[in-house]
Amino acid sequence: MPEKTASRRRGAELEEALLDAAWDELVSLGYGGFTFEGVAARAQTSRPVVHRRWTSRADLAIAAISHYGRKNPFTAPDTGSLRDDLVALLRWLSERRVELAVVMSMQMSEYFAETDSTLADLRERLLAERGGPRLMEQVLDRAAARGEIDPRRITARLADLPVDLIRHELLMTGRPVSEEVIAEIVDDVFLPLVRLRTG
Numbered sequence: 773m774p775e776k777t778a779s780r781r782r783g784a785e786l787e788e789a790l791l792d793a794a795w796d797e798l799v800s801l802g803y804g805g806f807t808f809e810g811v812a813a814r815a816q817t818s819r820p821v822v823h824r825r826w827t828s829r830a831d832l833a834i835a836a837i838s839h840y841g842r843k844n845p846f847t848a849p850d851t852g853s854l855r856d857d858l859v860a861l862l863r864w865l866s867e868r869r870v871e872l873a874v875v876m877s878m879q880m881s882e883y884f885a886e887t888d889s890t891l892a893d894l895r896e897r898l899l900a901e902r903g904g905p906r907l908m909e910q911v912l913d914r915a916a917a918r919g920e921i922d923p924r925r926i927t928a929r930l931a932d933l934p935v936d937l938i939r940h941e942l943l944m945t946g947r948p949v950s951e952e953v954i955a956e957i958v959d960d961v962f963l964p965l966v967r968l969r970t971g
Contacts, residue, residue, distance in 0.1 A: 789815050790822055794836035799871065802879035803833060803886075830887055833880070834894075837872070838901050844868050848910035854920045854966075857911045858958045862938050866949040873942035908935055921966050934962045 793815035797806050806829055812819045826832035846868070849860035876891060884890060899906065908931055916923040937957045941949045 786817075786821070787825065788839075790817070790825065791836050791839035794832050795840050798833060798836055798875055798879055803829075803881070803883040806833060808832070830883060833883060834897065834901075837875070837894075838898055840872060841898065841902065846907065848907045848914075850914055852918070854911070854915040854918075855958055855963060857914065858934055858962065859954060861907055861911055862934055862949070862954045862957060863951075865935065865938050866942065866954065870942050870946070870948050873939060874946050877943045878946075908932065926966070930965060933965070934958065937961065 790811065794806075794811045796814060797810050801810065808819045808822045808829060811832065812822050815822070822832070826835060846861075846864050849857045851857050851860065876894060880891075880894070884894075912921065912923065912926060912931055915921045934957055938949055938954070941953060
């Protein structure tokens with residue numbers, strides 16, 4: 773029976789099954805329909821098994837989103853060119869993060885009301901939990917080391933701009949960003965600003 777099969781799972785295997793189930797619940801039902809009972813049923817286990825690990829559904833939702841990110845890792849590109857690094861990074865974000873963007877924007881509205889937080893707060897929490905330098909930071913550090921940019925002239929807002937624009941496209945359309953738009957963000961928006969600031 774499924775219940776007996778589920779009961780044999782332990783440790784990391786059980787936690788992964790629970791987080792996979794929690795992610796699927798968020799995608800399917802949104803935070804409004806997100807419950808311990810639903811996650812437990814999807815994972816073929818009991819509510820107490822889930823509740824022992826996460827004391828609130830908000831914590832479980834964050835854990836599920838973090839888990840999704842860990843299952844779709846990406847190493848900052850190092851092509852030898854800032855432009856090519858940016859295109860590779862934005863292309864990956866477009867292809868692999870569209871589902872995450874839709875969940876965080878459209879499926880989490882009740883989470884923001886319940887926790888009195890914003891999408892920006894959620895993003896910062898997820899980044900803090902991931903730890904380490906951000907992908908864009910790595911790309912810019914490598915460009916600075918190659919002498920392509922002067923890091924002293926790159927503001928935090930400018931550094932975030934390409935990813936912010938990709939995120940905006942994903943949130944507005946709910947589908948991957950075209951190669952043409954990625955090229956426009958890199959060639960027509962970001963690189964001219966960098967060149968002006970470093971010129």
